[in-house]
Amino acid sequence: MTALNKSIEPGDSPDLTEERASGTFDTNAMAAVIYGSDKFAQRRREISEAISKIPELADSAPLPFLDRFGKVTEGSRKLSVILENIDKLIDPSSYEEGLHLYTEVMGMEGHPLALHEVMFIPALIAQASDEQQVKWLGRARRREIIGCYAQTEMGHGSNLRALETTATYSPETQEFILHSPTITSLKWWPGALGKSANWAVVVANLIIRDKNYGPHPFMVQLRDEDSHEPLPGITVGDIGPKMAFNGGDNGFLGFRNYRIPREYLLNRHAKVEADGRYVKPPHAKINHSAMIRVRSHMATGQGALLAHALVIAVRYSAVRRQGYLEDKSREVKVLDYQTQQHRLFPSIARAYAFIFCGFETIRLYDQLLIDVQNGNTSGMADLHALTSGLKSVVTYQTGEGIEQARMACGGHGYSMASYISEIYGVAIGGCTYEGENMVMLLQLGRYLVKSIEMIQNGKSRELGPMVAYLAENESEIDLNLGPNEYLKVFEYAARNQTWRATEKFQKLRNSGMSNEKAWNQASVELTRASRLHTRLYIMSTFINHVGSIVDQKVKGVLIDLLNVHVTYEVMDIGIYVQGLLSSNQMDLIRNQLYVSLETIRPNAVSLVDSFQISDMQLRSVLGRRDGNVYENLFKWAKSSPLNKTDVLPSVTQYLKPMMEKSKL
Numbered sequence: 001m002t003a004l005n006k007s008i009e010p011g012d013s014p015d016l017t018e019e020r021a022s023g024t025f026d027t028n029a030m031a032a033v034i035y036g037s038d039k040f041a042q043r044r045r046e047i048s049e050a051i052s053k054i055p056e057l058a059d060s061a062p063l064p065f066l067d068r069f070g071k072v073t074e075g076s077r078k079l080s081v082i083l084e085n086i087d088k089l090i091d092p093s094s095y096e097e098g099l100h101l102y103t104e105v106m107g108m109e110g111h112p113l114a115l116h117e118v119m120f121i122p123a124l125i126a127q128a129s130d131e132q133q134v135k136w137l138g139r140a141r142r143r144e145i146i147g148c149y150a151q152t153e154m155g156h157g158s159n160l161r162a163l164e165t166t167a168t169y170s171p172e173t174q175e176f177i178l179h180s181p182t183i184t185s186l187k188w189w190p191g192a193l194g195k196s197a198n199w200a201v202v203v204a205n206l207i208i209r210d211k212n213y214g215p216h217p218f219m220v221q222l223r224d225e226d227s228h229e230p231l232p233g234i235t236v237g238d239i240g241p242k243m244a245f246n247g248g249d250n251g252f253l254g255f256r257n258y259r260i261p262r263e264y265l266l267n268r269h270a271k272v273e274a275d276g277r278y279v280k281p282p283h284a285k286i287n288h289s290a291m292i293r294v295r296s297h298m299a300t301g302q303g304a305l306l307a308h309a310l311v312i313a314v315r316y317s318a319v320r321r322q323g324y325l326e327d328k329s330r331e332v333k334v335l336d337y338q339t340q341q342h343r344l345f346p347s348i349a350r351a352y353a354f355i356f357c358g359f360e361t362i363r364l365y366d367q368l369l370i371d372v373q374n375g376n377t378s379g380m381a382d383l384h385a386l387t388s389g390l391k392s393v394v395t396y397q398t399g400e401g402i403e404q405a406r407m408a409c410g411g412h413g414y415s416m417a418s419y420i421s422e423i424y425g426v427a428i429g430g431c432t433y434e435g436e437n438m439v440m441l442l443q444l445g446r447y448l449v450k451s452i453e454m455i456q457n458g459k460s461r462e463l464g465p466m467v468a469y470l471a472e473n474e475s476e477i478d479l480n481l482g483p484n485e486y487l488k489v490f491e492y493a494a495r496n497q498t499w500r501a502t503e504k505f506q507k508l509r510n511s512g513m514s515n516e517k518a519w520n521q522a523s524v525e526l527t528r529a530s531r532l533h534t535r536l537y538i539m540s541t542f543i544n545h546v547g548s549i550v551d552q553k554v555k556g557v558l559i560d561l562l563n564v565h566v567t568y569e570v571m572d573i574g575i576y577v578q579g580l581l582s583s584n585q586m587d588l589i590r591n592q593l594y595v596s597l598e599t600i601r602p603n604a605v606s607l608v609d610s611f612q613i614s615d616m617q618l619r620s621v622l623g624r625r626d627g628n629v630y631e632n633l634f635k636w637a638k639s640s641p642l643n644k645t646d647v648l649p650s651v652t653q654y655l656k657p658m659m660e661k662s663k664l
């Protein structure tokens with residue numbers, strides 16, 4: 001058995017061994033559920049094993065001890081080792097295998113190919129014509145060029161219609177002239193733009209004969225392919241250190257009347273003919289498809305980040321002993337405290353829920369991509385609304401869960417040895433990138449308001465399946481019946497809040513207020529409706545997914561986890577269900593939650609082991625698989641560059657003279 005399995009190895013901490021022995025299911029079987037198939041879960045283990053046999057792929061020092069320059073260099077160094085060995089490590093045509101390889105070796109601090117894989121190649125797939133794909137996609141996939149996705153500007157990110165960069169068509173030369181008219185029009189933030197990328201998909205306003213056709217994607221060469229120097233007319237560089245992602249080079253970019261051929265407008269959907277005639281795309285927002293793709297993948301991505309933090313916090317909580325319960329002869333594992341369980345177990349449930357919900361959302365995206373390629377864009381609005389809400393809720397709750405995991409590790413959680421703050425920094429970036437959360441919740445809000453208006457106009461039958469519940473009436477709730485009854489509680493809360501928020505908006509508008517002002521004054525209520533609607537979707541996909549599991553032991557523990565989830569979520573939205581549930585029913589749910597925390601306790605370590613995140617990938621002293629935290633914490637501290645000498649130059653230069661002076 002590999003070190004990642006539930007196996008117990010000589011030298012493991014007896015506390016973790018005891019936890020693994022109490023698990024009731026096979027962690028490999030659970031991993032198959034988490035990663036979608038036994039085959040892929042097995043491939044992940046094989047890839048991790050293969051990586052561990054190439055010493056050059058290991059970090060040359062713990063990443064927190066590297067400065068920014070060191071992190072960027074380390075990322076590129078490891079990337080070159082990966083590429084030398086790629087055929088030994090993965091099937092290079094598999095996106096999922098590549099993602100696992102990158103996550104394991106490169107970590108989560110950013111690297112030159114992150115945005116190339118996540119946005120540049122997908123943008124080419126979705127928006128480049130067949131002919132353009134022949135020209136660029138193969139080169140991108142073979143990594144002959146490194147690309148990024150340059151949309152956001154210093155002055156404008158959320159409001160795409162206000163982007164300032166222009167691409168003006170010149171029929172005489174059949175070129176687009178890219179220009180950045182102001183400081184605020186500088187592209188700002190794109191990952192890998194600063195120093196690594198030599199090509200970019202640039203989003204700029206298409207101007208033909210003084211008419212602005214709005215943001216469109218253009219393929220733009222930024223740097224010379226031999227010298228890597230920026231081309232004339234291009235200003236490009238790194239935007240400086242960030243909360244996290246400091247191994248990545250997020251960049252700025254400006255154009256001075258920079259010319260590109262007419263064929264460089266990505267023209268699968270919209271075209272400009274040689275004479276300047278504009279051919280409209282089949283849907284006005286089709287150019288947003290690269291964003292929809294990332295948003296569709298964010299539930300699984302964020303679930304994985306939450307999982308990282310929980311592996312660390314739960315394993316550490318099983319070896320950390322502090323205080324006493326009944327037995328006063330030995331301090332107790334902190335995982336036995338109800339408060340610790342309440343802090344961590346609902347987050348374990350959310351991590352599973354996000355991953356399962358992500359499967360469904362990715363499936364919907366893949367289907368939409370096929371539909372759109374066949375000219376059917378009717379599903380775009382639904383997926384846009386769904387993914388807008390989902391990315392907002394999962395990123396926020398992931399951030400909350402990771403921060404609780406950090407606090408659950410006490411003082412050592414605050415040390416970079418835990419690595420939790422890095423995970424937190426990366427995860428909460430997701431609250432902002434790919435659409436600022438409030439802005440995205442309001443996009444879903446628009447969709448919900450429109451759905452209510454359909455009901456008001458007698459068109460309930462035309463509602464899609466995800467919003468059909470908005471037209472239903474309340475029914476009696478019997479909470480002894482299990483998760484589906486909790487779903488009804490959530491439906492009640494989401495329906496009630498959506499109607500209230502819509503009615504508030506309509507009342508304000510009917511009072512003579514402008515549409516925009518009424519919207520703004522109802523917007524907090526609308527975001528609340530969006531969150532409840534999204535949490536309902538997450539809960540229902542969790543319930544459906546658990547229902548489909550075949551392995552009975554795995555299913556059993558997931559039902560226990562589902563019970564943690566539904567009771568915790570309903571307690572968390574108590575204020576929205578006061579009209580439905582009596583205080584006795586609320587007490588009943590609270591008690592069910594406490595019982596389910598106890599039920600899940602013996603499986604807590606096995607549930608996080610099942611994520612099968614290797615020590616290399618985890619980069620955490622507290623979260624080590626073997627649980628030998630203390631000796632390794634001391635080793636880690638001793639490896640700090642500050643400890644290379646006993647007396648630092650800063651002491652000799654400043655502190656010693658100060659102390660000497662004070663003696664006089």
Ligand SMILES: CCCCC/C=C\C/C=C\C/C=C\C/C=C\C/C=C\CCC(=O)SCCNC(=O)CCNC(=O)[C@H](O)C(C)(C)COP(=O)(O)OP(=O)(O)OC[C@H]1O[C@@H](n2cnc3c(N)ncnc32)[C@H](O)[C@@H]1OP(=O)(O)O
Nearest residue numbers: 114158160285288297298301302380381384433434435446
């Ligand atoms: C693939 C795996 C990725 C997994 C990542 C997950 C986890 C991370 C783990 C590790 C990290 C590793 C690497 C990743 C690192 C970094 C980050 C990665 C990527 C970041 C890249 C970016 O951030 S790119 C820039 C993103 N920018 C935005 O998202 C801007 C947000 N703004 C908008 O999207 C739009 O401006 C808008 C939607 C807010 C408004 O659009 P606008 O055109 O102005 O439209 P409106 O007038 O408001 O609405 C009109 C109408 O259109 C509908 N609509 C809008 N958009 C769409 C759409 N896409 N589809 C369909 N319909 C749409 C809108 O609802 C309106 O409809 P109605 O009139 O009917 O109401």
Ligand SMILES: Cc1cc2nc3c(=O)[nH]c(=O)nc-3n(C[C@H](O)[C@H](O)[C@H](O)COP(=O)(O)OP(=O)(O)OC[C@H]3O[C@@H](n4cnc5c(N)ncnc54)[C@H](O)[C@@H]3O)c2cc1C
Nearest residue numbers: 149150151152156157158189190191429433434435436438
């Ligand atoms: C780590 C990271 C990586 C990124 N990578 C890329 C990349 O690769 N490519 C790229 O192009 N961009 C990238 N971005 C940029 C990112 O997409 C934008 O920062 C994001 O879309 C938010 O836009 P903004 O910065 O303009 O925020 P703003 O819109 O200025 O938000 C500021 C505040 O205003 C509020 N607000 C704005 N509009 C409204 C409204 N209509 N109603 C109510 N409130 C509103 C927001 O809620 C927020 O509280 C990245 C950003 C980060 C942090």
